[in-house]
Amino acid sequence: MDKQQRIKEWQEKTTQSMNRFPERKERFHTSSDIEVERLYGTEDEHYPMESLGLPGEYPYTRGSQSTMYRARFWTMRQYAGFGSAEETNKRFRYLLDQGQTGLSVAFDLPTQIGYDSDHSMSRGEVGKVGVAIDSIEDMEALLKDIPLDKVSTSMTINAPASVLLAMYIAVAEKQGVAAEKLSGTIQNDILKEYIARGTYIFPPKPSMRLITDIFGYCQENVPKWNTISISGYHIREAGANAAQELAFTIANGLAYVDAAIEAGLNIDDFAPRLAFFFNAHNQFFEEVAKFRAARRMWAKLMKEHYGAKNPKSWQLRFHTQTGGSTLTAQQPDNNIVRVTTQALSAVLGGTQSLHTNSRDEALALPTEDSARIALRTQQILAHETGVADTVDPLAGSYYVEHLTDELERKANEYIEKINVMGGAVAAVEQGYMQREIHHTSYETQKKIESGQEIIVGMNKFSIENEPQPELLRVDPTLGEKQKEKLQALKAKRDQNRVSAQLESLRAAAKSDDNLMPIIVECVKSYCTIGEICGVLREEFGEYTGV
Template identity: 65%
Template structure:
């Protein structure tokens, strides 16, 4: 051994590094991640002194799945490339899906407008001004048939970002597939169906928690029996992060919510190994590249432990945290929008290095409007360049064994467990949400980040540093009021054409079932097949379940 080498990291800091700092000061006094975890100047084996690689890392495809849920990962199959899309009418969105498929996307991801998310038809007074604005307007089976026209539902995977009305949109999807002659057991895709994060961070909920959880477990049971390839929920840390949470909070709150869903399903009489393999997750990929990679690895390890030790799951598939990733919308800037292409590329890189199963890359103009075709194509090409040109998909978990990555993974896990234990003490996620605990933690984290921006402790290029005075605005996609008018006309014509007596019978049957314990999914499917509208079905359940209003802390 060369005796000139330092014998420890601390000795190196006091000699070689100190002499260098005397000549050139470090550019800031403290380096931290987005979760305020201090970044050391150097990571060494000393940071992993008590680390047991066989216990904490293992091998890809084996417990605890830190290194990935599949042995071959992207050497065997690339991640599913999705582009979140939907705007205006079903006709316009259908054209966008065909365009994306022609450009090489390998899975669809559907965005719905706010009225659809909240259970209102396009002709409802409460839908005024919002029809088709942030997603596609879907009020009936007729709309869904148009949305999915020409799409081979047995052969493509479709993700639907829908929560309070997830049961209705899934029923509509099934009804269209049946009309196409598809075998519904071959359908693959996901409904987000994560209502707890809506209460925590986003706000598109309808019913109180107890009734919402009942609908969710009904979906679990129905899909376990009829749609074995369908992901019944996408437990979302994405929106929690978008609301201002740190990476630690994203892990902790998402996994705590997931535990509540599993517990609710078990209490409803479902066998854990019967439904757990159909659970999926949805994470954000933010700007701090190494923290994001470590976040995904920590979450995978924690979920495997939770499922095996807390819920006694035996099937290996029940232990696997399968997740979709979307790059961070909250990091996109209206200023210098071309910079968003670069941000998205690095965020996508973190997701792939972290082992995602599916990925959506945001478009450059999404801080200003819904993406144009040209912007959506660039976002998709970002994924394709990553997959086919960079080599990052060729090795399984290439960052494993990095002193820094493994140390950061351990720290994120430790801090996330501390949050989970606190939530357990409060009585679980539902109780913690009712008490306002998660909301307050996210609000505090968002406030601290805003202060960091204002004091330039956090830098956003083009916003609080490297600003340009004059900027050229790109061509934007606009949704006009004409969309709402056309949707209202279509609904009026549908109500005249359908068998309204049959519709009322189906709605009454659903309402009666909601007051009891029967699984609601078959009745919702019956209702949509009779061309009952989304608003009518939602109202039938509103009459039984009531509506949830904003949570107020009980502290």
């Protein structure tokens, strides 16, 4: 009996068996509406090794490094930041003591949109979703006793990324650590703020200028720093599916490459320091395929479209965070299981860095116990499961390779539409990506509310009167304390120097000069984030949305 005949008989037999369970009889689809067949592996779907390539070689489908985790594990980060700089510093040192290998800083909303803690817009938000940073004094407290030449730091900051990076550089200098020894990442991805997240300040054009100024400055002064983390994470959190996350993230990346080239930078000088940030969501195999497709797509674009010569320019290196929007307030311990499977998809997909969410993050900022469990999840995957023992262990799976191809195809269709509009910036200004995400989010929510999509513990297998876990509470008096610290700083600093530096910044903003050197001098002079962003608001204006 030939193979095709055996498959036909198998299909007939399994169809009879499936008829006994009508609730599982319908065809299945991934989040990106890719139809999932019962079986992969027919003769017309064969993936020989030569078509996939080798790990660490173009087009990097199988991984950006040839040895992957056999050489070293991924960087284990836990996103942390709450209350005051002193409180967050304690959490950082606790996590480092527990085996974390990199820092990841969350900033409060006033910091994210460039307001000081004493601004009227900051009322009620100081220290609530991240740490409050008003000046270099706060950054010093945040990083106290942390060796910045040995720890890689990721900062989730976008519109005022230049200011927070300048503070980090200045604090390192005070510690005696030269800028060229610093390693880490600033998110610095303003396009996804317009699309999905909303913590923007300036309009697109000056925002893109700030980003390319950072590219140029770091190329000369902070060569180990990843100057941008092009983020699909928040696009997915806003309701996008996997194909949309992939497409819109890469489209945004192309916009940054175009802006840097237009600013006169050479692609092989800045592209090796570009990094990406993806979501690890629920559909396990689709997520693995998404990461593999992303590497292949970026490699082809960098080499074939832009003509980059340096292989490091072709490599898509990425950080992953497990899906915050998938966590439930109901039965929060279930989130440990969700996070574990999501983290596993990131590891099997070849991530370079990983954050695992905590079980109680649907309710509040994580407690110390929850943060430790989330970190232990990564450590168990690394040390106990064997998944890190070989590179790209799912390669050649008919199903995974099919999903990889389909996600690449769907994502490229979106990118072609965006290119016709004039690129990602134009698409953002026209509201295209926002509308696509809103539609997908609406359709997903309808499926959840109808019970078509099951969320365990929420719309099925629920528990009545379940107990509430112990939650972390931020000091309600923090806002007033932060104001007092700010007033004390302003009373003791050299106000003439502050005024002179801010006027120098205003003049530079009106010119074509790179703004980073003067921003570094501003923070060294104890100018606050609100004062620096205030000058730029006056010169650049504010973005008010589509």
